Amino acid sequence: MELAHWIVAGLLALFSLYSGTLKAVRSPDRLRPMMAWVDRVPLPALRALGALELLGAAGLLLPPLTGTATWLAPAAATGLLLLQAGAIPVHLTGGDRRIGLNLALLAAAAAVLLLPAG
Template identity: 65%
Template sequence: MEISYWIVAALLAVFYLYAGGKKVIQSQERLQPMMGWVDTVPMPLVRVIGVLEVLGAVGLILPPLTGIASWLAIAAAIGLVLIQIGGITVHLSRGEVRQIGLNIALLAAAAATAWLGTTWL
């Protein structure tokens, strides 16, 4: 189970460091082609989502790696589940049903990470 956790957590961390980092650093115009929803959400909220994604990525890796407050990894995974629920909600409200596939996959991976974390952390 521990190996499974590290594989899924590492993949999620890489994804969220990239996606969250883009939301934190890039302008609305640069994000628009890849993330159409940024035109309906205030940029400060986009930045907050990006920061939460980066913190979630760090939370999946650092606590179990250091052995300090390992329960934070489970909290980070649950936080990422909540972010994806919000993402699905935004896509559905915009009529973007085809866009939620990635959100569902990320939600499932984050939920699996939370569950795997409870088995050995």
């Protein structure tokens, strides 16, 4: 089960790293083809979401790998779970009904919390 935890946590961290980096550095014009909702949030909020995803990715992996402040990993997973729980209504209220990825990421964050890390 520990292997399953690391696979799910690693994939969630990779996706969060990718998505967070895009939100943190790309302009809304370049994000719009991938994320139709970017016009409905202020740029500082978009950058903050990107920063939260980057911190979540780091928090999932670095504390358990270093053995320091290991309580941060479940906190990061909880944060990413809450982030996706908040993203679903944003997609649904904006006419963008594509929430499959959000549901998968929410499930992955929940799995990281439930699967034993070792």
